[in-house]
Amino acid sequence: MGDILWLMRKTLRTTFRKKGNILLYLVTPLVGIFIALLANGDQGSELTLGVVNHDNKQISMETISFLKGLDNIRVKEIQEEDVKEHVISGKVDSVITFEQGYSESVLTGEPDSLDLTSIKGESVTGFVKSYLYQYIDNLTALSKAAEGELDTFSSLYHDYKQTDFQLNTTALEDSSTSKSMTLSALGFLIMIMMISAANLSEIILAEKANRTYFRLLSTPISARKYIFSNVLVNMMVMLVQVVITLAFLSYVFHIDLNISLWKALLVMAIFSLISVGVSLVIVAFSNSRGAANALTNLIIMPTVMLSGCFWPVEVMPESVQKISEFLPQRWTLDTLTKLQEGSSFGSLYLNILILFAFAAAFFLIAIYKFSRNNSTKSFI
Amino acid sequence: MNILEIQDLTKKFDDFIAVDDMSLAIAEGEIFGFLGSNGAGKSTTINMITGLLRKNKGSIMILGKETSKDSEFVKRHIGLIPQEIAIYEDLTAYENVKFFAGLYGLRGGELHDRTVEALEFVGLTEKQKSYPKTFSGGMKRRLNIACAIAHQPKLIIMDEPTVGIDPQSRKYILQSVHKLNEMGCTIIYTSHYMEEVEEICSRIAIIDHGKIIAEGTKEQLKSLITDSKLIFIEVKSQEAIDVDTIYKIQGVTDVKVDENTVQIHTELGVNNLNQIIDYFIRNQLEIRSLDEKEPNLETVFLTLTGRNLRDS
Numbered sequence: 001m002g003d004i005l006w007l008m009r010k011t012l013r014t015t016f017r018k019k020g021n022i023l024l025y026l027v028t029p030l031v032g033i034f035i036a037l038l039a040n041g042d043q044g045s046e047l048t049l050g051v052v053n054h055d056n057k058q059i060s061m062e063t064i065s066f067l068k069g070l071d072n073i074r075v076k077e078i079q080e081e082d083v084k085e086h087v088i089s090g091k092v093d094s095v096i097t098f099e100q101g102y103s104e105s106v107l108t109g110e111p112d113s114l115d116l117t118s119i120k121g122e123s124v125t126g127f128v129k130s131y132l133y134q135y136i137d138n139l140t141a142l143s144k145a146a147e148g149e150l151d152t153f154s155s156l157y158h159d160y161k162q163t164d165f166q167l168n169t170t171a172l173e174d175s176s177t178s179k180s181m182t183l184s185a186l187g188f189l190i191m192i193m194m195i196s197a198a199n200l201s202e203i204i205l206a207e208k209a210n211r212t213y214f215r216l217l218s219t220p221i222s223a224r225k226y227i228f229s230n231v232l233v234n235m236m237v238m239l240v241q242v243v244i245t246l247a248f249l250s251y252v253f254h255i256d257l258n259i260s261l262w263k264a265l266l267v268m269a270i271f272s273l274i275s276v277g278v279s280l281v282i283v284a285f286s287n288s289r290g291a292a293n294a295l296t297n298l299i300i301m302p303t304v305m306l307s308g309c310f311w312p313v314e315v316m317p318e319s320v321q322k323i324s325e326f327l328p329q330r331w332t333l334d335t336l337t338k339l340q341e342g343s344s345f346g347s348l349y350l351n352i353l354i355l356f357a358f359a360a361a362f363f364l365i366a367i368y369k370f371s372r373n374n375s376t377k378s379f380i
Numbered sequence: 381m382n383i384l385e386i387q388d389l390t391k392k393f394d395d396f397i398a399v400d401d402m403s404l405a406i407a408e409g410e411i412f413g414f415l416g417s418n419g420a421g422k423s424t425t426i427n428m429i430t431g432l433l434r435k436n437k438g439s440i441m442i443l444g445k446e447t448s449k450d451s452e453f454v455k456r457h458i459g460l461i462p463q464e465i466a467i468y469e470d471l472t473a474y475e476n477v478k479f480f481a482g483l484y485g486l487r488g489g490e491l492h493d494r495t496v497e498a499l500e501f502v503g504l505t506e507k508q509k510s511y512p513k514t515f516s517g518g519m520k521r522r523l524n525i526a527c528a529i530a531h532q533p534k535l536i537i538m539d540e541p542t543v544g545i546d547p548q549s550r551k552y553i554l555q556s557v558h559k560l561n562e563m564g565c566t567i568i569y570t571s572h573y574m575e576e577v578e579e580i581c582s583r584i585a586i587i588d589h590g591k592i593i594a595e596g597t598k599e600q601l602k603s604l605i606t607d608s609k610l611i612f613i614e615v616k617s618q619e620a621i622d623v624d625t626i627y628k629i630q631g632v633t634d635v636k637v638d639e640n641t642v643q644i645h646t647e648l649g650v651n652n653l654n655q656i657i658d659y660f661i662r663n664q665l666e667i668r669s670l671d672e673k674e675p676n677l678e679t680v681f682l683t684l685t686g687r688n689l690r691d692s
Contacts (some may be wrong), residue, residue: 006479013471014470014471210467210468211464211465211466212466212467214432214462215462215480215527217432218432218455218458219480219484220452220456220483220485221483
């Protein structure tokens with residue numbers, strides 16, 4: 001084991017001595033998170049509502065205090081002249097302006113003098129309107145019952161507020177965005193992991209080209225140990241990539257994975273085995289680093305796209321979806337999606353078995369190809 | 381005691397026999413020269429000795445152990461200096477030597493000391509923190525050697541260690557071979573440079589078509605052809621040469637025509653040079669140069685293999 005660690009140390013040292021590799025292996029996986037953030041936008045659940053009150057009477061005050069009491073809405077009182085700037089700069093999502101006469105209009109049973117300003121459209125105003133209109137309808141009903149008398153209205157409104165029934169509301173969290181962001185980030189990570197694995201396995205080809213590989217084999221190191229050390233370095237780098245990506249998603253960007261961290265880590269760890277397997281197959285079938293690069297591009301990019309790493313597989317034609325079922329990346333994303341939907345690990349044993357089968361198949365093909373060699377001019 | 385014993389060694393690549401039933405013994409403390417043209421089976425033999433290639437038949441014993449059975453033990457006592465420079469460009473000279481020495485199980489202070497010693501031996505102490513990309517060809521060759529000797533092997537295999545370097549570095553390397561030998565290392569040395577082999581090797585094997593066709597000290601090899609000498613005659617055109625007529629000249633034992641050069645093997649002590657020249661003049665074959673060679677390693681090689689080592 002000592003000599004394997006010695007080999008690993010050398011590979012890690014020579015790999016990470018180059019700053020470009022630090023960027024490629026440790027920073028690039030985070031790009032997926034930024035892409036996911038850009039694609040899904042800032043879809044936070046709290047709205048900021050600006051309020052301009054020209055009315056300044058009891059009913060407008062009560063309406064504002066009702067708005068302040070709503071969940072997921074933050075009310076900010078602003079001046080008329082600041083409306084435009086606040087809306088355009090995004091400091092507020094929408095502005096409600098209570099014009100003079102609003103209270104009277106409610107009291108007379110014909111609510112009016114209320115303006116709603118927003119540039120974000122129905123997705124923001126719809127939510128506010130649905131609450132506000134219902135509240136104003138209630139006020140109008142009370143004013144009709146009070147026949148426009150302010151004192152009677154105040155008394156009725158007071159009773160209305162003191163009603164002894166209580167309605168508990170529970171807001172359902174919209175997890176679709178965070179799920180989609182997690183899958184986007186992990187889809188990108190899958191691509192980076194495959195490229196990283198191919199690059200790290202290509203070290204074998206580079207060392208063959210500069211003849212150090214054959215020198216290594218003249219030492220007590222066997223070809224098996226050498227390849228094993230490369231696989232371990234590869235796995236180590238990929239696990240670090242997974243941990244960095246998941247940690248940034250969860251703890252820096254506070255994106256809910258909708259799966260426990262260890263489950264996501266486990267699925268991606270199985271995928272890292274597949275990546276190493278694929279990379280070894282590429283190396284086993286290549287005579288040079290150039291050939292391996294060409295093969296990497298030929299295999300990785302199309303399969304990553306077909307398997308839905310960049311966009312949901314459902315948007316692709318049915319025939320393409322069927323092809324994607326033969327790709328390990330598809331099964332990895334499928335396992336993650338099912339876990340997000342609440343499936344237990346146990347119920348996904350078939351998915352897990354399929355992932356392991358992919359890894360085993362790739363390793364066996366690579367081992368077979370490596371073992372066919374009988375020349376020092378080619379592989380082991 | 382023999383450090384290396386090869387018995388009936390055979391290696392085939394499909395139908396091609398690269399090494400054919402080879403047997404050889406090298407005693408401890410020898411500097412053993414391996415002479416052979418490209419494709420003669422030299423590198424294949426070395427690759428089997430160092431465990432890079434599996435043999436089809438025969439046995440290779442190093443320090444009394446069969447290489448295929450006690451591979452790890454055997455490899456710990458071998459240092460291979462490959463023909464191609466096999467070092468890491470992204471490690472410093474010190475890191476290169478330390479890394480390769482570490483593969484033999486050396487660690488800690490011992491590893492550091494051996495690394496420093498090896499660098500000092502090849503004269504690269506001052507360059508130990510530099511990367512090989514800043515080195516000249518000769519310095520890279522020396523680093524190539526340092527990487528193979530830091531673990532203090534008993535058997536050092538040098539495969540063409542002086543290819544493509546300046547005379548000063550070549551001299552340095554040849555001196556190093558002697559020094560290593562004085563320190564107790566047995567050395568197997570292959571080279572295209574006949575004079576190097578002649579200068580440093582205590583025993584030499586000539587390998588051709590996978591077989592050892594001659595083996596012994598320089599003197600023993602030369603004695604194989606002491607009864608003949610070689611005459612090289614370069615002519616303007618070889619078209620009119622009649623080999624059979626030259627054969628009829630007294631003392632001539634063999635005639636070969638290679639492009640415009642005629643190689644004539646003739647018995648030592650027979651004065652037939654005038655008759656040979658007379659043949660060329662009579663047949664209006666314009667002689668451009670004439671060279672008469674007394675037995676040396678090169679003529680031995682030529683006589684035995686029919687080829688010039690450097691041209692092959």
